[in-house]
Amino acid sequence: MTTYDYIIVGAGSAGCVLAERLSVNGRYSVLVLEAGGTDRRFYVHLPLGYGKLFYDPAVNWLYRAEPDPGLAGNVDHWPRGRILGGSSSINAMVWIRGHRTDYDDWQASAGGNWGWEAARDAYRAIEDNEAGADDFRGQGGPLFISANHSDLHPLCETFIASAQAAGLPRNPDFNGAEQDGAGIYQMTIKGARRNSAARAFLRPAMKRRNVTVLTHAQATRVLLEGRRATGVEYRHKGTLHQVRAGREVILAGGAINSPQLLMLSGIGPAAHLRAQGIEVALDAPLVGQNLTDHQGINYTWRMTVPTYNDALRPWWGKLRAGLQYVLGGRGPLSKSINHGGGFFRTSPDLTRPNMQLYFQAFSTLLPRAGERPILRPDPFSGLSIGLSNCRPGSRGEITLASSDPFAAPRITANAFSTEDDVAEMLAAVKMLRHIAAQDPIAPLIAEELRPGPQVQTDEDLIADFRARSGTVYHPSCTVRMGQDAATSVLDPDLRVRGIAGLRVCDASAFPTLIGGNTNAPAILTGWIGAARILADAG
Numbered sequence: 244m245t246t247y248d249y250i251i252v253g254a255g256s257a258g259c260v261l262a263e264r265l266s267v268n269g270r271y272s273v274l275v276l277e278a279g280g281t282d283r284r285f286y287v288h289l290p291l292g293y294g295k296l297f298y299d300p301a302v303n304w305l306y307r308a309e310p311d312p313g314l315a316g317n318v319d320h321w322p323r324g325r326i327l328g329g330s331s332s333i334n335a336m337v338w339i340r341g342h343r344t345d346y347d348d349w350q351a352s353a354g355g356n357w358g359w360e361a362a363r364d365a366y367r368a369i370e371d372n373e374a375g376a377d378d379f380r381g382q383g384g385p386l387f388i389s390a391n392h393s394d395l396h397p398l399c400e401t402f403i404a405s406a407q408a409a410g411l412p413r414n415p416d417f418n419g420a421e422q423d424g425a426g427i428y429q430m431t432i433k434g435a436r437r438n439s440a441a442r443a444f445l446r447p448a449m450k451r452r453n454v455t456v457l458t459h460a461q462a463t464r465v466l467l468e469g470r471r472a473t474g475v476e477y478r479h480k481g482t483l484h485q486v487r488a489g490r491e492v493i494l495a496g497g498a499i500n501s502p503q504l505l506m507l508s509g510i511g512p513a514a515h516l517r518a519q520g521i522e523v524a525l526d527a528p529l530v531g532q533n534l535t536d537h538q539g540i541n542y543t544w545r546m547t548v549p550t551y552n553d554a555l556r557p558w559w560g561k562l563r564a565g566l567q568y569v570l571g572g573r574g575p576l577s578k579s580i581n582h583g584g585g586f587f588r589t590s591p592d593l594t595r596p597n598m599q600l601y602f603q604a605f606s607t608l609l610p611r612a613g614e615r616p617i618l619r620p621d622p623f624s625g626l627s628i629g630l631s632n633c634r635p636g637s638r639g640e641i642t643l644a645s646s647d648p649f650a651a652p653r654i655t656a657n658a659f660s661t662e663d664d665v666a667e668m669l670a671a672v673k674m675l676r677h678i679a680a681q682d683p684i685a686p687l688i689a690e691e692l693r694p695g696p697q698v699q700t701d702e703d704l705i706a707d708f709r710a711r712s713g714t715v716y717h718p719s720c721t722v723r724m725g726q727d728a729a730t731s732v733l734d735p736d737l738r739v740r741g742i743a744g745l746r747v748c749d750a751s752a753f754p755t756l757i758g759g760n761t762n763a764p765a766i767l768t769g770w771i772g773a774a775r776i777l778a779d780a781g
């Protein structure tokens with residue numbers, strides 16, 4: 244059986260960073276097993292190709308959550324990247340670290356290696372930020388971050404000015420000293436192409452002789468000898484193989500697949516494993532628990548001025564956008580769908596923002612099979628502002644639907660299952676309308692399309708957001724790390740308690756969900772996690 248020092252399962256945001264960091268000194272051999280295929284695909288690299296990846300089985304696990312009473316019984320679509328780069332290859336490219344106090348929370352749970360000081364220093368080392376280096380931002384690191392200063396849709400500035408009129412400060416950098424306010428989003432885009440974790444970390448590492456990356460290789464279980472992880476079983480080209488880890492196995496399959504793989508390997512809640520006919524290696528009741536995710540909703544208006552709908556819908560608009568992109572790397576195709584956004588507090592008593600905003604200069608109310616029709620938006624001048632909660636109290640779980648490693652696990656989100664989550668979302672959607680009622684955006688609005696002016700009472704607003712909300716794709720915390728064994732699966736160095744030679748290093752390891760998007764903290768987890776692994780290697 245072939246042996247590698249480190250076997251990394253999953254080439255996602257965290258896995259790509261792990262592969263780069265663990266191989267850089269040349270002393271260790273690293274194998275990366277990735278269930279998906281290459282990221283050399285047109286719509287992965289084209290920033291606005293995002294919508295085309297949303298339902299594409301070639302790059303996406305296409306999970307479906309259980310019917311959710313908190314979402315009016317809806318079955319929510321849960322896209323996850325299944326490709327080199329993982330979800331960083333199909334995400335919306337917004338670069339947000341979260342609030343500094345989120346890392347104070349991490350420190351309280353998992354100790355100083357995960358506190359704000361450590362996180363800030365790590366982010367400064369990771370980043371090559373176009374906006375320049377300062378006390379918060381870094382330059383010269385492996386991950387180029389676009390400052391997103393040029394080519395913004397004019398309505399983006401209208402939105403920011405209206406949010407200011409509604410009481411939000413203008414924020415020049417959400418990753419800087421303060422998170423509150425409205426502004427533009429920094430992006431993981433480089434040279435008008437998506438800058439995924441694969442592009443920034445894995446591709447350079449793949450040039451090293453000590454790195455092996457196997458695509459279309461899905462891990463089916465961790466091999467155990469007693470309470471030690473010794474390797475991984477995986478399927479490649481229809482055949483099962485086994486590979487040995489000289490040092491460690493590191494799971495980086497993301498917040499859905501990492502707990503699934505642990506459970507398939509006999510590490511999880513004993514009764515649940517037995518019910519699935521899986522032999523229990525370690526009773527770890529918290530594996531798959533504590534699923535925490537942001538819920539989001541869009542409000543949409545018909546405008547009296549042109550939006551990207553007008554620019555992207557007609558054939559000649561597409562042609563112009565295509566030429567702008569091909570000839571100069573510019574125009575709407577070179578951007579994320581979210582040019583800007585913001586953070587606000589639904590009550591002045593709060594110590595930090597609890598809601599995030601997304602400004603989108605287009606609308607996609609008319610569905611189209613097989614894609615999110617961003618490149619073919621609605622046939623009128625539509626505009627959407629989305630929002631999502633930052634630190635919901637609702638908790639779901641990942642469980643096995645079957646012992647078959649190729650069957651999807653069961654995702655139970657339990658969205659809006661606390662009164663607080665409902666109350667803050669109600670306050671937040673009212674704030675959205677308050678922003679839309681301000682100058683300079685208000686005179687440009689022809690009508691509110693969703694939910695529409697008939698939805699006014701608290702009861703109706705709640706019914707509306709239950710019916711129309713969904714995941715904003717930030718599932719986390721399903722294999723939590725922490726100092727307290729009673730509340731976490733992993734120790735603060737990401738080691739699975741009770742099993743030697745096995746760590747989990749991805750968004751599932753977050754002690755708590757960050758108030759912001761989760762690509763940055765997943766990359767951070769890979770970065771700090773690799774330092775912990777190397778420190779243990781001596």
Ligand SMILES: Cc1cc2nc3c(=O)[nH]c(=O)nc-3n(C[C@H](O)[C@H](O)[C@H](O)COP(=O)(O)OP(=O)(O)OC[C@H]3O[C@@H](n4cnc5c(N)ncnc54)[C@H](O)[C@@H]3O)c2cc1C
Nearest residue numbers: 253255256257278329330334335336337462497750760762
């Ligand atoms: C549609 C969408 C939009 C998003 N938008 C943003 C955004 O704008 N900004 C932001 O910050 N975040 C965004 N996110 C969230 C962010 O991208 C993720 O939180 C982050 O990428 C998670 O990183 P990860 O390393 O935990 O897992 P992932 O990046 O999901 O990587 C897991 C990898 O492991 C592989 N894998 C899983 N199981 C196995 C197995 N058994 N064997 C082998 N390989 C396996 C998967 O195929 C995948 O490649 C978005 C996510 C999605 C899905």
